[in-house]
Amino acid sequence: MSATVAVSTRGIVKDFESGDATARVLHGIDLDLRAGELTMLVGPSGCGKTTLLSIITGILTPTAGTVNVYGVDLGSLRGQDKVAFRRARLGFIFQQYNLLPALTAAENAALPLVAAGLTLKDAVPRAAEVLRRMDMGAHLDKTPSHLSGGQQQRVAIARALVHGPQLVVCDEPTAALDAHTGLTVMETLREIALDPGRAVLVVTHDSRIFRYADRIVRMSDGRIESDQLNGETHHETTPPAAHWHAAARRRAAGVRDSLLDGASHA
Amino acid sequence: MGEIALRMLLGDRAKYLGLVFGITFATLLMSQQVSIFIGLMARTASQILDVREADIWVMDPRVQYIDEIKALPDKQLARVRGVPGVEWAVPFFKGLGVVRAPGGIMQQVILLGVDDATLTGRPPQMIHGRWEDLKQPDAMIMDRAGWEFTWPGEPFQPGRVIEINDRRVVVVGLAEASPPFVTFPVVFTRYTEALRLAPGERNRMSFVLARAAGGEDPKAVAQRITAQTGLQALTSQEFQWRSINHYLKRTGIPINFGITVVLGFIVGAAVAGQTFYLFVLENLRQFGALKAIGVGNRQILGMVLLQALLVAFVGFSLGIGLSAAFFEATSGVTALRGFILRTEVIAATGGAVALILAIASFASLRKVLVLDPAIVFRG
Numbered sequence A: 001m002s003a004t005v006a007v008s009t010r011g012i013v014k015d016f017e018s019g020d021a022t023a024r025v026l027h028g029i030d031l032d033l034r035a036g037e038l039t040m041l042v043g044p045s046g047c048g049k050t051t052l053l054s055i056i057t058g059i060l061t062p063t064a065g066t067v068n069v070y071g072v073d074l075g076s077l078r079g080q081d082k083v084a085f086r087r088a089r090l091g092f093i094f095q096q097y098n099l100l101p102a103l104t105a106a107e108n109a110a111l112p113l114v115a116a117g118l119t120l121k122d123a124v125p126r127a128a129e130v131l132r133r134m135d136m137g138a139h140l141d142k143t144p145s146h147l148s149g150g151q152q153q154r155v156a157i158a159r160a161l162v163h164g165p166q167l168v169v170c171d172e173p174t175a176a177l178d179a180h181t182g183l184t185v186m187e188t189l190r191e192i193a194l195d196p197g198r199a200v201l202v203v204t205h206d207s208r209i210f211r212y213a214d215r216i217v218r219m220s221d222g223r224i225e226s227d228q229l230n231g232e233t234h235h236e237t238t239p240p241a242a243h244w245h246a247a248a249r250r251r252a253a254g255v256r257d258s259l260l261d262g263a264s265h266a
Numbered sequence B: 001m002g003e004i005a006l007r008m009l010l011g012d013r014a015k016y017l018g019l020v021f022g023i024t025f026a027t028l029l030m031s032q033q034v035s036i037f038i039g040l041m042a043r044t045a046s047q048i049l050d051v052r053e054a055d056i057w058v059m060d061p062r063v064q065y066i067d068e069i070k071a072l073p074d075k076q077l078a079r080v081r082g083v084p085g086v087e088w089a090v091p092f093f094k095g096l097g098v099v100r101a102p103g104g105i106m107q108q109v110i111l112l113g114v115d116d117a118t119l120t121g122r123p124p125q126m127i128h129g130r131w132e133d134l135k136q137p138d139a140m141i142m143d144r145a146g147w148e149f150t151w152p153g154e155p156f157q158p159g160r161v162i163e164i165n166d167r168r169v170v171v172v173g174l175a176e177a178s179p180p181f182v183t184f185p186v187v188f189t190r191y192t193e194a195l196r197l198a199p200g201e202r203n204r205m206s207f208v209l210a211r212a213a214g215g216e217d218p219k220a221v222a223q224r225i226t227a228q229t230g231l232q233a234l235t236s237q238e239f240q241w242r243s244i245n246h247y248l249k250r251t252g253i254p255i256n257f258g259i260t261v262v263l264g265f266i267v268g269a270a271v272a273g274q275t276f277y278l279f280v281l282e283n284l285r286q287f288g289a290l291k292a293i294g295v296g297n298r299q300i301l302g303m304v305l306l307q308a309l310l311v312a313f314v315g316f317s318l319g320i321g322l323s324a325a326f327f328e329a330t331s332g333v334t335a336l337r338g339f340i341l342r343t344e345v346i347a348a349t350g351g352a353v354a355l356i357l358a359i360a361s362f363a364s365l366r367k368v369l370v371l372d373p374a375i376v377f378r379g
Helices: A049-056 A079-089 A105-109 A111-115 A120-132 A149-161 A179-192 A207-212 A241-265 B002-011 B013-043 B046-050 B075-081 B131-135 B144-150 B191-197 B218-229 B236-250 B253-282 B284-292 B297-329 B343-369 B373-377
Strands: A005-018 A021-034 A038-042 A064-069 A090-093 A167-171 A199-204 A215-220 A223-229 B056-059 B086-100 B106-114 B125-128 B139-143 B161-164 B167-176 B186-190 B207-212 B232-235
Touching: A005 A049, A005 A199, A021 A049, A021 A199, A021 A215, A021 A223, A038 A049, A038 A207, A049 A064, A049 A167, A049 A199, A049 B373, A079 A090, A090 A149, A105 A111, A105 A120, A105 A149, A111 A120, A111 A149, A111 B002, A120 A149, A149 A167, A149 A179, A167 A179, A179 A199, A179 A207, B002 B013, B002 B297, B013 B046, B013 B236, B013 B253, B013 B297, B013 B343, B046 B236, B056 B218, B056 B236, B075 B086, B075 B207, B075 B218, B086 B191, B106 B144, B106 B191, B131 B139, B131 B167, B131 B186, B139 B144, B144 B167, B144 B186, B167 B186, B167 B191, B186 B191, B207 B218, B218 B232, B218 B236, B232 B236, B236 B253, B253 B284, B253 B297, B253 B343, B284 B297, B284 B343, B284 B373, B297 B343
Parallel strands: A038 A199, A038 A215, A090 A167, A167 A199, B106 B186, B139 B167
Antiparallel strands: A005 A021, A005 A064, A215 A223, B056 B207, B056 B232, B086 B106, B086 B161, B086 B207, B125 B167, B139 B186, B161 B167
16 A cells, blocks of 8 residues: 555644634644545544545635645645646545536536536547546436436546546545445445555444544544554454455456546546 | 627527517617608708709798798799809799599699709609600609509500599609608799689799809808898708708607607617626526636626627627618608618617617626625525
8 A cells, every 4th residue: 555645734733713613613723644445434423534634625714724745735835726726636536426407418528628628529538538437338428317326426437537537535435325235336446546646535424434534634623533443443343454455456457547547537 | 708698698599589589679669650750751842952053042031931931922933043153943842732643533632843945853864764855745654653643553655644623634754753741743934824724823833942153151151041032031951950950849750750760779779788687687597607617797797788788789789680671671662761771870779789789788787797606506
């Protein structure tokens, strides 16, 4: 497993003001995410997971503390630079997919490339290639309303990967899916995380998918409660991640190369 | 991102059609009503517009507009001719007459008497016959509306006899006169013939038509006529606007048309504004997702403006097309003669549509630009 630190936060504090009242939702978060790892950020609702995710991706600015993503201090980026950084380095997978209903699966997956300046005509074939490698070749021209939840989430995953990001963040990626589809999606994410040049951060409170994590960070009341390699505390109820890794690596070997090659060349 | 923006808009067919309908409706209503209004106002000065040879109109000082006649004594003609800078001056009669056709049809007409010798006061375009035929005994030339009313459906035939104010006249020609505000047919005779046909009064001369000598400013000559004779002398253009302004001030026409145009604007703005706002609101999460994945505010701004521009272009084109089709379809209708879609009206309507879309997109744009992309992380 690679030891390269992909994301490093130090002393992250976030306050939200509402009228005269100030609510502190993050209390000095220190966290490291490593490349080649799938880290899950777990904890009860309102514990600050999504706020921390928003800060790590540069969408929210912390009240105090620093965020460093692949050597870039997000605090040093302003306005358009931060937007450009997100566009180039990050991939997003949302709970509600947030696909554009008027666009086909391939066009939706091509959006980050179009945002980066490519024409839709040039971007779509590259997005289609990523979708084909995710067994979505038969659905390229379908609009989201003609796709199942699992298929829509795979389109969202393709959209997150098409431009070869270094950090993929997923917000409750299985919350809107049934159990079987959720596990299929997690296997895809697991395969993505096998790339040693990429880190995957998943925010979830779906305990069924914890076993796909390399590392589980538990949050409570705006603080990190524990940060452990998977299996260190939960091996009695879930298969040790290390064992799963070995199996998964073998199973995904063929798929991985083509999928990640396609994404990183996009 | 332009193509994405257009696909988003066109993909939501109901809202797209709603937006286009709103703009089309506003464009049609505004351009059509303003054109009819301008056409109506131009009609109030139609007889002034038709007299091309004279550039000065001389009249009683109390006259406010072309249809208000306070006849002058004949001696005033000589006084006007005596003013330095006046090249020539001729009498002009304007009054009302009642036409009775052989079939018993009766119709009030505008009776215009043009100068016997020079025929000054006639409109520029003849449809049938020659102006010189007016010099024949009892001759008169009527406009197209007059012929269509008196002999509906019949082709023009010179020599038809009718009565005006119970006196015999012979139709010798058909002229293209600008339609008058009161929609009566217009009948042209010689000045002396008009005096014979019109009811007797002590003073008979409605106006004196004059022309400034070469090199003289008509306005200066008109002022000189006023100073020297005590009569009201106006250039053709001043008299046109005097007549138009009279109708603007003394009638409810501008208010009525104004209300319709403002309603068109408000309804268009309300429909387009609300639909566009709803469209953006329903796509807010998608816009949030785009912002999260790195689409900047400038790109979002361009997307929303492009969507607004497309709607404006399609709606405006359809509205102007429908308006033009209306005027084309009604161009043969006598009651609507002279009503045309002017370039200035198209341009002004375009400006109004741009304003509607600016209003419509303002609220939506604000919503999108201040949108926190973190919205997409909230289930």
